[in-house]
Amino acid sequence: MQEKIVVLGSNGQIGTELVTTLRKIYGDDHVVACDIRRPDYDIKNSAPFEFVNVLDKEMINGIFHKYRPTQVYLLAALLSATGEQNPKLAWDLNMNGLLNVLDLALEYKTAKVYWPSSIAVFGPNSPKDNTSQYCIMDPNTVYGISKLAGERWCEYYNQKYGLDVRSIRYPGLISWKAAPGGGTTDYAIHIFHDALKKGSYQSFLSAETELPMMYMDDAIRGTIELMDAPADQISVRSSYNFAGVSFTPEVLAAEIRKHIPDFTLSYAANDPRQQIANSWPRSIDDNYAAKDWGWKPEFDLSKLTIDMLNNLKK
Numbered sequence: 001m002q003e004k005i006v007v008l009g010s011n012g013q014i015g016t017e018l019v020t021t022l023r024k025i026y027g028d029d030h031v032v033a034c035d036i037r038r039p040d041y042d043i044k045n046s047a048p049f050e051f052v053n054v055l056d057k058e059m060i061n062g063i064f065h066k067y068r069p070t071q072v073y074l075l076a077a078l079l080s081a082t083g084e085q086n087p088k089l090a091w092d093l094n095m096n097g098l099l100n101v102l103d104l105a106l107e108y109k110t111a112k113v114y115w116p117s118s119i120a121v122f123g124p125n126s127p128k129d130n131t132s133q134y135c136i137m138d139p140n141t142v143y144g145i146s147k148l149a150g151e152r153w154c155e156y157y158n159q160k161y162g163l164d165v166r167s168i169r170y171p172g173l174i175s176w177k178a179a180p181g182g183g184t185t186d187y188a189i190h191i192f193h194d195a196l197k198k199g200s201y202q203s204f205l206s207a208e209t210e211l212p213m214m215y216m217d218d219a220i221r222g223t224i225e226l227m228d229a230p231a232d233q234i235s236v237r238s239s240y241n242f243a244g245v246s247f248t249p250e251v252l253a254a255e256i257r258k259h260i261p262d263f264t265l266s267y268a269a270n271d272p273r274q275q276i277a278n279s280w281p282r283s284i285d286d287n288y289a290a291k292d293w294g295w296k297p298e299f300d301l302s303k304l305t306i307d308m309l310n311n312l313k314k
């Protein structure tokens with residue numbers, strides 16, 4: 001059957017690249033990009049785009065009615081740092097946006113739904129190293145709380161109503177195409193821009209802050225591999241742990257200096273994002289993803305650094 005894929009939140013850091021990749025696979029007309037803002041990347045005029053506010057259930061109902069999607073990706077969300085500045089909007093968007101989509105997917109019998117979670121679902125008392133799929137989870141950001149609650153709802157709609165909803169706990173994602181959207185891990189993107197522009201960068205996270213990260217190419221490939229996997233191979237219906245490479249700002253700076261020898265890194269003190277980063281794990285065990293669909297990252301720190309610098313230089 002012909003796929004008709006709707007991507008809600010198509011203009012974000014993930015959505016921008018997911019839409020491009022899905023259109024290469026399924027064809028422009030089979031992927032509808034939806035966002036509350038017109039894309040700042042040059043989408044082809046022919047490719048379908050819709051203005052959508054995911055908090056407006058009637059509006060989303062109109063999209064489901066018009067396109068009868070076979071797959072829906074809900075990427076619209078407020079991330080960790082922005083969410084702390086606007087807790088009620090973050091909870092409303094991240095939670096009610098998801099519940100709107102889960103209900104409509106049931107009503108319109110959508111074959112598959114994708115919703116991103118994050119390593120932000122772990123908290124101060126979660127194990128810090130090689131954090132496992134099942135462990136203590138006490139997130140203390142609105143973003144993390146909303147993602148943990150959302151995972152519970154995804155599993156509930158799968159177990160109670162049979163909805164085929166799939167999810168991945170993304171680490172900090174690094175990419176060059178679309179600007180990052182208010183995350184705590186965004187230093188690992190800005191550092192490349194400043195390294196090329198100014199030869200220096202001031203990190204808002206301290207030198208020894210190690211966080212789980214991943215190159216966007218790996219994240220997009222892994223997401224599509226998950227969505228393509230046979231349903232009976234999916235053993236996790238909350239959200240899969242997912243790992244790329246963990247590093248600190250100091251280690252990343254040393255890698256950048258292999259290409260820009262004079263690059264200097266300084267540190268800003270007392271940034272609120274430091275508290276958020278301190279509550280997250282240093283590294284993640286993604287053995288369930290490896291077992292269930294053969295997940296394996298391709299970008300290590302060296303390859304990620306080369307790709308970022310080469311593309312940003314263009």
Ligand code: VAH
Binds near residue numbers: 079080118173183184
């Ligand atoms: C954030 N980039 O910083 C997101 C991500 C694990 C981090 O969820 O909020």
